Amino acid sequence: MSTRALLHVSAFSLSQVNSQRLFSVEYAVKLLKKLADDGNFKLGKVVHALLVVSSHASEDHTIQNNCLINLYSRCGQLAVARRVFDRLSQRNVASWSILMAGYLHNGYAWEVTKLFKDMISVDKIFPNEYVLSTVLSSCSSGRLLHEGRQCHALVLKSGLMFHQYVKNALLSLYTMSSDMEGVLETLKSVPGLDIITYNSVLKGFLDHGYTSEALDVFSRMLADGSAGDSVSYVNIFGLCARLKDLKLGKQVHCRMLKSGLQLDVFLSSAIVDMYGKCGEISGARYIFDSYPNHNVVSWTAILAANFQNECFEEALKLFLRMEFQDVVPNEYTFAVLLNSCAGLSALGCGKTLHARVEKRGHGAFVVVGNALINMYFRSGHIEAARALFSNMISRDTVTWNMIISGFSHHGLGEEALDVFQHMLAVEEQPNYVTFVGVLLACGHLGRIEEGFYYLQHLMRDIGLEPGLEHYTCVVGLLGKAGKLDEAENFMRSTPITWDVVAWRTLLNACNVHRNYDLGKRVAEHLLQLNPNDVGTYILLSNMHAKVKRWDGVAKIRKLLRERNIKKEPGLSWTEIRNETHVFVSDDTQHPETAQIHEKVRKLLADIKPLGYVPDTTSVLHDVEQEQQEGYLSYHSEKLAVAYALMKTPSQAPIHVIKNLRICDDCHSALKLISKVTMRMIVVRDVNRFHSFQDGSCSCADYW
Known part of the structure; x- marks a missing residue:
């Protein structure tokens, strides 16, 4: 029967001569419990009024009044609940427990501890397991560790330590208070935890960096016969990821498969994250591809896995697939993408993402702001990073x-x-x-x-x-x-x-x-x-x-x-109108090779009057001097700078990325080129950034 139907019957019974018989205490208790579950304060007041009119509202009806306290507490009407409580001629442990729970659920943790002291000192009522768990929970939510420890002492005295509610509340208290030593002591003294408690403790240890203790808890959980649920494995995969322990991660993955636990989107994301952080990008991709129902969490996990393994281009390509499937990116997605752009120094792509971030209102998130600063710094745009x-x-x-x-x-x-x-x-x-x-x-x-x-x-x-x-x-x-x-x-x-x-x-x-x-x-x-x-x-x-x-x-x-050790080929690249142009030394593959080489020759001719002499110390010495200088002329960074000078406005700074250390000769040449062209030239090599301007470099010739 619905609440309104119950109330209708109650109202009808009030009009009858024998209303005292029809509107019984048992019936009122049932109705009040239903209204409390529904949070129906308005109808609850009507029932209370019916009880008063029908002379059923008496301070001696403890059970009925406990139900009223419960109703008002759960509806957020603590002042009314407290008036009912204070008028009771007889209060039992349930009366105290209900009022304490009401204060706890409405955020008044300190008031719970005061009530607890009054219950013991004024009414001389000894707490049961429900009261103790409520008090411990209030100490946990209010960060009242001192009071919580006092309650813990009473728990030990009461012999209720092994009750599930009390165990859970104690462990939650120490976890929430960051007292992991207290968690360890409690774990030693109480066997038989349920899966919810195990998961809570696991997460607490992980959040506070107690990795070996978290592993012990997981082992204990399995030894107790619990197979673990999705939350357990999300936590333990997170531990493997933090430790970057691929072997352990694979063992846990195997254990999970044997348990028959079905993948959900959060568990699959945790496994992807683990493989990604352990450097096994193929394993991350396999898990991602084997689970069909992806959301923004799982997509962000695979994007992050690629970023962490320096597969920056693949991360950006996957984002296109994500968008094709109409998955809306969140702030963490954008942070990963912007950091991938930073890894590539892909300024054009980074600026496009920046515009989308602002349009979607994600710019206020700190994680996004940090990624934007990183992207602009790594792309050589210092002022943009400073402004952000x-x-x-x-x-x-x-x-x-x-x-x-x-x-x-x-x-x-x-x-x-x-x-x-x-x-x-x-x-x-x-x-x-x-x-x-x-x-x-x-x-x-x-x-x-x-x-x-x-x-x-x-x-x-x-x-x-x-x-x-x-x-x-x-x-x-x-x-x-x-x-x-x-x-x-x-x-x-x-x-x-x-x-x-x-x-x-x-x-x-x-x-x-x-x-x-x-x-x-x-x-x-x-x-x-x-x-x-x-x-x-x-x-x-x-x-x-x-x-x-x-x-x-x-x-x-x-x-x-x-020893068959080969030097990695030197590459330099520059981005012009969102298109990346890559050069190798003595490059002849670019469609504008002739013009680029001519530009290099002109630049070198322009800087010779300033004292430029090719530094041939780092090239082969079994060839003629003229040939050595020829090798130096068309180093990849010189080609990239020449092309950027050809294709950018006369006042625009030049940005070039080099995969190796910039050689001494190119460094000397670019200092002078910055002077004759009156352009800032920013080169990011494998060691650092070089900002060439007016004939000098930010590295002060030390790199």
Whole structure:
């Protein structure tokens, strides 16, 4: 029977002579429960009035009044519920429990703890499992850890520790309060958790970085006979992704398949994310293609997997498929796409996405703003990135890191450190990544003492332990200043396992400062770490050439041939009217090759009066000088710059991407070309950005 039908019968019974018999307490209780479930405050008041008129509303009818308290509480009328409660001549544990639950569900966690104290001290009523779970839940939602621990002590005293509601509430309390030690202690003392609790604990451990404990909980869940549900596996795949543990991920995937658990869109997305973050893009694509019903979450997961594995073009192609299927992108989708554009330095595509972001109203999301800043910085458009940062309504630590790192990679050390000081002034907490950008900025500016202050004092004052990336920045800082012995001593004395990047940083400093003896030792050590690292061979060869040790150059080239180590072909590309033009050295495939080569020859002729002399130290030395200069003339970056100069307006900056380190000769030439053409030329090579303007470079000839 519907609520209105019940009420109609009640109203009819009131008009009868024997209304006391027809409108019974049992009937009123049933009706009030139904109205509470429906949240029907309006009809609830009518029933209450009927009870009053029919003389059934008495402070002695505890069960009936408990139902009234429940009705008013669930309808958000706590003041009315409290008046009914206060007028009760006799209150039982249910009366207290119902009112507490009402306060909890309406967001008054602190009031629940006050009621709990009154129940024990005033009415001398000992709590049952429902009261305890309600109080613990209120402590959880109100972050009242101290009160929650007091209640935990009472739970232990009551012997109700093993009740499912109480166990769940205790674990939720410690999880929500970030007290993972409390979670661990509770887990040790209470067996037999249900799947909901297991999932809650799993997520809590993952959210707080307790990865090994999360694995233990998952193992315990399986040992308890629970097969796990979709939520369990979403959590554990998230753990595998965080650890980048492909082997574990495959084991969990196999376990899931054996359990017979059916894929849903969230589970398939979690598996795609796991394979993507573990570097198995083929596995991610297989799972994605095998599940037919995709939404924006699953599409964003596969886009992110491609981005994380540097398959930037594939991510953008998949987005076209996503749009063809009429799936509307969200802010996370746009963030992945913009970061993919950043990886390609595809400014045209990035600008198109930026326009769509603004049109859809996603520009206010911090994750999108961060991706836009990254895209513009990686495309060499510093002012656009700066303007975005200035106009952002809200920022997070990633935002600050993006702008500091962006300025640092462009050689704008002063700007990077100014932003860092601003970050401290607004009390935004720096993190591990922040100080990588800060130390890099100190390196560009040659501020050795300031760099060591940040490393040895400020980081530790904040509670951060320096890592390999920070120490590598210090090696670069000392190396750029020409303090090569100090840099080597720093590496030898610092108790850390140095990687190839760190040693190559020192080798590069030896190359720039022409310290052949130290460079040779460092290179030999590098080749022990990685005998197939072509970059080390090239740097060592360049060092030999700079000090005119041609026998050393010949030896390196012979080693490369004997070990079948091939140098990656040099490529440079530039984007003109949203079309990317790719060049290789001595390129003859471009349809405008003749015009491009002629432009290069003219540019080189224009800069010779300014002192340009081709630097032939990094080309083959078994050919004539004229032929060596010919090789240099048509290096890929020169061709790309020449083409961009031909095709862009006279005041527009030139943007070129190079897949390898820019060679010494091209670097010298582009400085002078920027002067004679009065154009800014921005080249992003494998190491950093070079902003050439008016005859100088932002790297100060150190790269």
